Amino acid sequence: MDESRRIKEHPIFGITEEKKEVHFTYDGKDIVGLEGEPIAAALRAAGVMVHRHTKKRDEPRGIFCAIGRCTDCVMIVDGKPNIRTCVTPLVEGMEVKTQYGVSDRPAG
Amino acid sequence: MNRYDVVIVGAGPAGLSAAIEAAKNGMKVVVFDENSKPGGQLFKQIHKFFGSKEHKAKIRGFKIGEELLKEAYDLGVEVVLNAIVLSLHGEKELTVKVNDEVRHVKGDAVIIATGASENMVTFRGWTLPGVIGAGAAQTMMNLNKVRPGNKILMLGSGNVGLVVSFQLMQAGCEVVGLVDAAPRIGGYGVHAAKVARTGVPFYLSHTIVEAEGTDHVTGVTIAQVDEKFQFIPETEKHFDVDTICLAVGLSPMSQLLKNAGCKIVEDPKRGGVVPEVDELGMTSIPGVFAAGDVSGIEEASSAMIEGRISGAAVSEYLGYITKEELEEKIKVNEAALDSLRQGMFAPKNRGKLVEKTDEGIDVSMNLLKKGFVADEEIERFPGVTHRVGIHPVMECTQNIPCNPCQEACKKGCISIGSNITSLPIVVENSSCINCGMCVASCSGQAIFLVDEDLGDGMATVTLPYEFIPLPKEGTKGKGLGRDGKPVCEAEVVSVKNMKAFDKTNLLTIKVPKEYAMKARFFKAV
Ligand SMILES: Cc1cc2nc3c(=O)[nH]c(=O)nc-3n(C[C@H](O)[C@H](O)[C@H](O)COP(=O)(O)OP(=O)(O)OC[C@H]3O[C@@H](n4cnc5c(N)ncnc54)[C@H](O)[C@@H]3O)c2cc1C
Ligand code: SF4
Ligand code: SF4
Ligand code: FES
Numbered sequence: 001m002d003e004s005r006r007i008k009e010h011p012i013f014g015i016t017e018e019k020k021e022v023h024f025t026y027d028g029k030d031i032v033g034l035e036g037e038p039i040a041a042a043l044r045a046a047g048v049m050v051h052r053h054t055k056k057r058d059e060p061r062g063i064f065c066a067i068g069r070c071t072d073c074v075m076i077v078d079g080k081p082n083i084r085t086c087v088t089p090l091v092e093g094m095e096v097k098t099q100y101g102v103s104d105r106p107a108g
Numbered sequence: 109m110n111r112y113d114v115v116i117v118g119a120g121p122a123g124l125s126a127a128i129e130a131a132k133n134g135m136k137v138v139v140f141d142e143n144s145k146p147g148g149q150l151f152k153q154i155h156k157f158f159g160s161k162e163h164k165a166k167i168r169g170f171k172i173g174e175e176l177l178k179e180a181y182d183l184g185v186e187v188v189l190n191a192i193v194l195s196l197h198g199e200k201e202l203t204v205k206v207n208d209e210v211r212h213v214k215g216d217a218v219i220i221a222t223g224a225s226e227n228m229v230t231f232r233g234w235t236l237p238g239v240i241g242a243g244a245a246q247t248m249m250n251l252n253k254v255r256p257g258n259k260i261l262m263l264g265s266g267n268v269g270l271v272v273s274f275q276l277m278q279a280g281c282e283v284v285g286l287v288d289a290a291p292r293i294g295g296y297g298v299h300a301a302k303v304a305r306t307g308v309p310f311y312l313s314h315t316i317v318e319a320e321g322t323d324h325v326t327g328v329t330i331a332q333v334d335e336k337f338q339f340i341p342e343t344e345k346h347f348d349v350d351t352i353c354l355a356v357g358l359s360p361m362s363q364l365l366k367n368a369g370c371k372i373v374e375d376p377k378r379g380g381v382v383p384e385v386d387e388l389g390m391t392s393i394p395g396v397f398a399a400g401d402v403s404g405i406e407e408a409s410s411a412m413i414e415g416r417i418s419g420a421a422v423s424e425y426l427g428y429i430t431k432e433e434l435e436e437k438i439k440v441n442e443a444a445l446d447s448l449r450q451g452m453f454a455p456k457n458r459g460k461l462v463e464k465t466d467e468g469i470d471v472s473m474n475l476l477k478k479g480f481v482a483d484e485e486i487e488r489f490p491g492v493t494h495r496v497g498i499h500p501v502m503e504c505t506q507n508i509p510c511n512p513c514q515e516a517c518k519k520g521c522i523s524i525g526s527n528i529t530s531l532p533i534v535v536e537n538s539s540c541i542n543c544g545m546c547v548a549s550c551s552g553q554a555i556f557l558v559d560e561d562l563g564d565g566m567a568t569v570t571l572p573y574e575f576i577p578l579p580k581e582g583t584k585g586k587g588l589g590r591d592g593k594p595v596c597e598a599e600v601v602s603v604k605n606m607k608a609f610d611k612t613n614l615l616t617i618k619v620p621k622e623y624a625m626k627a628r629f630f631k632a633v
Contacts, residue, residue: 005254005255005258006253006254006255007253007254007255007279010253010279010576011278011574011575011576011578011611012168012611013253016253038252041248041254044248044254044256049237049238049323050237051237059235060236060324061237062236062238062324063237063240063244063256064239064240064241064244065226065241065243065244066240066241066244066245066247066248067143067247068142069225086247087144
């Protein structure tokens with residue numbers, strides 16, 4: 001996995017505390033994230049930018065507010081649509097899918 | 109339905125301070141906050157705060173949050189997290205969603221301290237993944253420890269844009285530029301200067317034309333704008349970036365109060381749509397108070413004081429303290445609030461071009477336009493003097509409510525006086541012992557220790573350094589000017605880090621003596 005986006009050391013926080021790794025899938029692909037971190041953080045660390053496509057114009061959307069307000073980051077998690085991935089903690093074995101409108105497949 | 113003496117919405121500095129004051133007076137207090145961590149804006153802030161010692165200045169934001177929280181817990185305040193207050197209605201009843209459960213609570217009094225939310229701007233491509241709010245950038249890097257992007261353009265030069273740009277660099281991101289449509293930098297000069305000296309260019313009177321990319325941001329084009337904010341043709345500049353960060357202002361989150369039927373006014377000096385409040389923070393509904401950014405965008409320091417005032421006011425409102433006791437508390441707090449609301453960035457000066465400092469010195473125009481004080485301007489400020497031997501140089505040139513430097517120097521070399529917004533001056537006949545406390549305590553990273561002449565044609569400059577990798581003794585490189593451009597050869601001769609410096613390293617570089625008053629940053633080569 002591309003880990004280059006994780007901050008391993010920081011001038012103020014020092015060395016980042018190790019957390020338990022968990023496996024989950026993103027559109028069927030296996031990805032490793034850290035237990036309890038927001039799903040969106042695990043995806044960004046893995047270089048995933050697009051979380052959903054809008055219903056009307058099929059435009060891509062990704063993290064915007066990161067605090068659960070804008071709903072740009074919603075995805076299908078374990079079969080449930082409209083899950084705000086920026087405030088939903090990652091759990092081992094989660095199935096995360098790109099959301100198209102409100103379903104898991106592009107229209108047409 | 110659960111009943112409390114006072115229900116507080118928002119666990120930021122205002123809400124927690126209000127809770128502490130009310131609990132001290134013997135009230136039963138609950139605080140709800142929608143986040144999973146208390147502290148409001150504070151827990152995302154990793155820089156040392158402005159203000160005075162009483163307002164926890166020079167302590168890093170997240171630590172201030174932790175301190176307030178501990179104080180609240182020790183007094184028996186109940187803090188409920190992951191709890192979003194959906195409405196306030198009727199007889200001070202609130203509907204709260206805690207995790208997935210909806211609860212109803214009632215307070216004899218209510219304090220709304222919901223803070224502010226980020227403003228947005230639109231431009232072509234603004235919805236592309238990779239365009240994020242400044243708060244989101246902070247959440248990702250400072251809480252989740254994930255870099256939001258690798259190459260970033262910042263839009264907005266207020267304190268948030270400046271502070272977050274610096275934090276992005278601390279997290280290891282590259283900031284390619286700071287852009288603002290206004291002709292002048294909106295935030296504190298010292299915040300701008302610490303970004304500028306690392307080499308980040310400022311583009312004032314510029315804004316974003318377009319965010320480029322099909323699936324996510326791969327670049328951005330900016331262009332210059334005229335006084336009417338219209339693009340000037342052929343001034344476009346392109347940058348390859350993967351992230352565009354927006355820091356275009358905050359608006360008070362007064363929705364709850366509005367829906368509850370409080371009188372609301374539009375007041376640009378307070379930052380937008382705010383509740384009408386009396387001097388105690390009481391809204392048009394008796395027993396419902398507002399404190400902090402929700403009733404006017406300011407600072408954590410003022411939010412804490414407003415919180416304390418409203419905490420005292422509810423105590424009196426419900427008979428827990430007497431009118432006399434309240435008046436006593438208000439007198440102290442109002443005076444503190446008043447002293448903070450002075451200077452260039454005071455609410456009354458919002459949007460105005462202040463051309464002279466309170467001391468009558470011409471403000472640096474270069475600082476307002478480019479983010480750094482020009483070499484020919486710096487000498488006119490009272491913090492910049494020449495002495496034999498090591499001495500402090502305070503490049504703090506605007507009247508801001510801040511004074512940790514004065515507090516830090518036990519040798520009495522630095523003075524601000526009783527007026528917290530005055531410029532720091534070097535005290536005549538004082539002698540500096542090179543302890544470094546002033547450099548480490550300065551929230552604006554604006555203090556340098558300079559020995560202008562070592563006798564061998566060289567000089568030393570000690571500067572604050574909060575980046576990794578930390579250069580080592582003997583590291584050779586370039587001395588950078590205030591504009592971030594290399595000006596001379598430089599060698600690190602000492603690196604100091606003590607517990608009292610609180611993670612600010614003191615880097616001493618040796619430079620040719622002509623550059624003693626020019627070199628202000630170090631870059632290893
Ligand atoms: C990048 C940045 C740098 C800053 N630097 C400084 C500095 O150096 N010095 C300084 O003094 N100030 C600084 N500030 C300003 C300072 O952080 C704010 O002025 C201060 O936090 C305001 O406090 P508050 O309690 O009013 O609101 P906030 O801190 O915003 O807290 C409000 C809380 O209420 C919660 N909330 C809102 N609505 C609801 C609801 N309906 N239900 C439940 N909870 C809700 C919010 O989520 C939040 O947690 C900075 C701000 C930013 C963004
Ligand atoms: S280095 Fe120490 S003695 Fe010298 S001015 Fe700073 S705080 Fe005072
Ligand atoms: S020099 Fe003093 S007043 Fe100026 S930013 Fe630093 S600590 Fe604050
Ligand atoms: S990014 Fe806004 S709700 Fe998740």
